[in-house]
Amino acid sequence: MPGQDNQSPPSPTAGNVEENEDELLVWEQIKSEARQDAESEPALASYLYSTVLSHSSLARSLSFHLGNKLCSSTLLSTLLYDLFLNTFSSDPSILSAAVADLRAARYRDPACISFSHCLLNYKGFLAIQTHRLAHKLWLEDRKPLALSLQSRISDVFAVDIHPGARIGKGVLLDHATGVVIGETAVVGNNVSILHHVTLGGTGKVSGDRHPRLGDGVLIGAGATILGNVKIGEGAKIGAGSVVLIDVPPWTTAVGNPATLVGGKEKPKVHE
Amino acid sequence: MPGQDNQSPPSPTAGNVEENEDELLVWEQIKSEARQDAESEPALASYLYSTVLSHSSLARSLSFHLGNKLCSSTLLSTLLYDLFLNTFSSDPSILSAAVADLRAARYRDPACISFSHCLLNYKGFLAIQTHRLAHKLWLEDRKPLALSLQSRISDVFAVDIHPGARIGKGVLLDHATGVVIGETAVVGNNVSILHHVTLGGTGKVSGDRHPRLGDGVLIGAGATILGNVKIGEGAKIGAGSVVLIDVPPWTTAVGNPATLVGGKEKPKVHE
Amino acid sequence: MPGQDNQSPPSPTAGNVEENEDELLVWEQIKSEARQDAESEPALASYLYSTVLSHSSLARSLSFHLGNKLCSSTLLSTLLYDLFLNTFSSDPSILSAAVADLRAARYRDPACISFSHCLLNYKGFLAIQTHRLAHKLWLEDRKPLALSLQSRISDVFAVDIHPGARIGKGVLLDHATGVVIGETAVVGNNVSILHHVTLGGTGKVSGDRHPRLGDGVLIGAGATILGNVKIGEGAKIGAGSVVLIDVPPWTTAVGNPATLVGGKEKPKVHE
Numbered sequence: 001m002p003g004q005d006n007q008s009p010p011s012p013t014a015g016n017v018e019e020n021e022d023e024l025l026v027w028e029q030i031k032s033e034a035r036q037d038a039e040s041e042p043a044l045a046s047y048l049y050s051t052v053l054s055h056s057s058l059a060r061s062l063s064f065h066l067g068n069k070l071c072s073s074t075l076l077s078t079l080l081y082d083l084f085l086n087t088f089s090s091d092p093s094i095l096s097a098a099v100a101d102l103r104a105a106r107y108r109d110p111a112c113i114s115f116s117h118c119l120l121n122y123k124g125f126l127a128i129q130t131h132r133l134a135h136k137l138w139l140e141d142r143k144p145l146a147l148s149l150q151s152r153i154s155d156v157f158a159v160d161i162h163p164g165a166r167i168g169k170g171v172l173l174d175h176a177t178g179v180v181i182g183e184t185a186v187v188g189n190n191v192s193i194l195h196h197v198t199l200g201g202t203g204k205v206s207g208d209r210h211p212r213l214g215d216g217v218l219i220g221a222g223a224t225i226l227g228n229v230k231i232g233e234g235a236k237i238g239a240g241s242v243v244l245i246d247v248p249p250w251t252t253a254v255g256n257p258a259t260l261v262g263g264k265e266k267p268k269v270h271e
Numbered sequence: 272m273p274g275q276d277n278q279s280p281p282s283p284t285a286g287n288v289e290e291n292e293d294e295l296l297v298w299e300q301i302k303s304e305a306r307q308d309a310e311s312e313p314a315l316a317s318y319l320y321s322t323v324l325s326h327s328s329l330a331r332s333l334s335f336h337l338g339n340k341l342c343s344s345t346l347l348s349t350l351l352y353d354l355f356l357n358t359f360s361s362d363p364s365i366l367s368a369a370v371a372d373l374r375a376a377r378y379r380d381p382a383c384i385s386f387s388h389c390l391l392n393y394k395g396f397l398a399i400q401t402h403r404l405a406h407k408l409w410l411e412d413r414k415p416l417a418l419s420l421q422s423r424i425s426d427v428f429a430v431d432i433h434p435g436a437r438i439g440k441g442v443l444l445d446h447a448t449g450v451v452i453g454e455t456a457v458v459g460n461n462v463s464i465l466h467h468v469t470l471g472g473t474g475k476v477s478g479d480r481h482p483r484l485g486d487g488v489l490i491g492a493g494a495t496i497l498g499n500v501k502i503g504e505g506a507k508i509g510a511g512s513v514v515l516i517d518v519p520p521w522t523t524a525v526g527n528p529a530t531l532v533g534g535k536e537k538p539k540v541h542e
Numbered sequence: 543m544p545g546q547d548n549q550s551p552p553s554p555t556a557g558n559v560e561e562n563e564d565e566l567l568v569w570e571q572i573k574s575e576a577r578q579d580a581e582s583e584p585a586l587a588s589y590l591y592s593t594v595l596s597h598s599s600l601a602r603s604l605s606f607h608l609g610n611k612l613c614s615s616t617l618l619s620t621l622l623y624d625l626f627l628n629t630f631s632s633d634p635s636i637l638s639a640a641v642a643d644l645r646a647a648r649y650r651d652p653a654c655i656s657f658s659h660c661l662l663n664y665k666g667f668l669a670i671q672t673h674r675l676a677h678k679l680w681l682e683d684r685k686p687l688a689l690s691l692q693s694r695i696s697d698v699f700a701v702d703i704h705p706g707a708r709i710g711k712g713v714l715l716d717h718a719t720g721v722v723i724g725e726t727a728v729v730g731n732n733v734s735i736l737h738h739v740t741l742g743g744t745g746k747v748s749g750d751r752h753p754r755l756g757d758g759v760l761i762g763a764g765a766t767i768l769g770n771v772k773i774g775e776g777a778k779i780g781a782g783s784v785v786l787i788d789v790p791p792w793t794t795a796v797g798n799p800a801t802l803v804g805g806k807e808k809p810k811v812h813e
Contacts, residue, residue: 040686044690047616047690051616068614069614073339074339075318110743111704111725113685121693122693143384144315144388145315147384147392148315148318148391151392151394154394154448155340155394155428156697158448158449158700158720159448160448175696177448177449177701178449178466178700180448180492195702195740196467200465200510206381209381221768222764224491224493224510239742240764240766240782241798242511255798256512257525344610344613345589345592345593345610346589415659419662419663422662422664422665425665425717425719426665426698429700429719429720431717433653451737453653454652471736471763474760493764495781495782513764513781513782527782527797528796
């Protein structure tokens with residue numbers, strides 16, 4: 001469960017050099033953690049070596065890990081590894097978003113004890129990274145491949161994100177089981193989304209039909225947000241809420257159907 | 272998210288000849304789509320060839336695909352392939368229901384771009400087809416095998432349908448994660464069920480203890496319907512509702528606990 | 543769906559001898575069921591032989607089955623088998639809790655037709671047993687391994703139980719998909735938890751931040767219980783409820799947000 005007070009450190013500024021340095025920093029940290037775990041736990045040594053320690057970069061380790069998780073008897077891990085690695089190479093912003101997500105989990109989830117724990121074990125993290133790769137393929141009009149990846153994420157992680165959805169950086173999908181994000185949904189930066197959350201359509205329209213979440217939004221477990229509604233920056237949605245309305249920035253909506261805490265006219269604004 | 276206005280074309284009439292023709296039409300379409308995708312996306316060519324293009328019928332392609340998805344180190348894909356193919360052969364209504372489900376997804380879900388997309392990637396579609404095969408085995412008193420298949424569907428697709436449940440044709444399980452359908456539940460034709468929907472018992476009785484859904488019902492994401500209640504033809508259940516009452520035909524129930532829109536005495540009837 | 547009237551027979555008293563006898567009784571019953579199923583269903587014979595009949599004890603059969611379910615290309619089934627079998631040997635209470643869970647499913651879930659059905663097919667049962675093994679490793683400070691197992695349970699069964707959580711005996715996770723149980727949660731004996739249930743944090747605190755459930759509690763499908771609240775012995779939580787308050791023993795809470803049936807001052811007490 002993510003903390004609600006946005007305690008994460010300021011993210012690195014957008015310069016490529018700084019992003020590269022940040023990536024190297026996180027990658028060195030991951031290798032150091034994996035080395036320590038491999039020493040203290042022989043049962044994991046081979047796994048940690050093949051998944052982390054034998055790789056020369058975070059992009060390679062992540063491509064290998066995702067390829068292994070998502071492969072099937074008809075979709076080989078080696079094919080996925082090459083595909084993922086090529087896609088990371090073609091657009092460096094995908095990897096820098098992954099690094100921001102690692103930081104989001106590490107600093108916003110009290111149960112996350114290390115970067116390597118998130119990289120190896122958080123299916124929400126792995127689902128988002130695969131989505132970013134699938135989204136890139138979707139934009140390149142490689143739709144059948146993008147939809148195959150969506151299907152594999154749904155089978156393997158029980159997370160269903162349409163490859164058309166646009167998702168920011170520093171996003172935490174906590175626990176992640178059952179999350180559904182529709183084709184025209186937009187998710188801002190530094191958003192936290194708990195398990196069983198739906199960003200869905202109402203079924204009444206086609207076209208732009210899914211929610212838009214501003215930066216820093218927090219969506220509680222089991223919340224269902226439907227239709228082309230706008231959830232403003234820093235807003236919070238209570239667990240189990242059913243949201244069919246816009247929610248202004250820095251306000252909270254709860255209930256089924258959800259209403260604003262403090263009322264529509266005078267919503268209670270929080271920090 | 273399925274459209275709510277039942278825009279699907281009239282389903283083919285029940286004659287066997289017409290059903291066969293309809294099946295051949297859909298199968299030709301699927302092969303043509305797969306051929307085009309294999310040409311435009313070499314990364315998928317081998318997968319599409321082995322799963323679709325190498326097969327002589329929809330029943331064979333579907334049996335192969337389900338066998339691959341549901342196999343495990345102790346339940347071989349070849350065994351499942353033979354089992355599924357034999358079961359399709361023994362009861363042609365199972366395949367014609369699959370064809371109706373393909374049409375349901377294609378025409379009721381705006382995110383479904385082709386028949387082959389549904390066949391290959393929609394775990395709700397694959398879960399229902401396996402359920403129909405398991406239901407046939409259940410009725411033949413091959414209960415241990417039927418329950419093994421239920422378990423595999425639950426592991427692989429996170430969809431739990433008791434093999435005793437009776438499910439109509441033209442059914443859409445959209446997104447599908449977390450759907451639970453109990454042993455004595457009945458689902459009519461042309462029903463749309465979103466993810467996280469429960470058709471469950473109240474725990475107070477044994478015997479006939481689960482909901483009965485009429486034709487054309489739409490159940491929103493996360494709705495929980497409990498007990499031996501009747502949801503009438505064309506009724507709609509809002510997302511996140513908890514339904515413990517009968518819902519008359521062509522009316523809508525929403526909320527926790529769910530009430531009829533317009534009230535119990537004067538429920539608002541829709542088209 | 544579990545019965546709500548706690549019809550299970552009195553559990554065996556705590557003596558080691560009686561627990562051993564009880565384990566042997568259940569194990570003989572499981573083998574007898576598996577033998578009968580293997581004879582009546584040749585398609586399952588090889589699976590039943592390798593998973594049940596070839597083993598000399600329940601601990602071996604369960605270790606083999608869990609190893610097969612949870613293995614991956616980088617975490618071998620043989621490694622998991624040895625790990626699980628050693629952990630069962632080091633703490634006999636883990637196996638006696640498994641036996642109590644088998645009895646809970648058999649007597650509280652009307653859809654459970656035999657012990658072997660639960661052992662082989664109930665992912666909620668398998669998730670809890672793996673959690674108990676992971677919890678033991680967690681207490682031995684083998685945290686990376688415990689967290690790897692948590693991750694595999696979440697991938698394979700869509701059940702996310704933090705290895706730090708403390709869970710009693712005779713517990714039924716029915717259907718199980720989407721269950722999330724946080725690090726500091728406590729679950730008593732003879733508790734029944736339906737699918738999609740969350741025992742989570744509010745995100746406002748670290749430390750002791752998850753619910754505590756007394757003995758005999760029943761949590762309906764989709765209920766979300768958040769924060770360091772206490773759910774008293776024999777209490778019932780309605781499906782889809784969002785619980786942010788303490789619930790006294792033998793009372794019922796329903797709704798979003800949940801309130802006590804009968805009110806806070808005069809909660810209706812049941813048997």
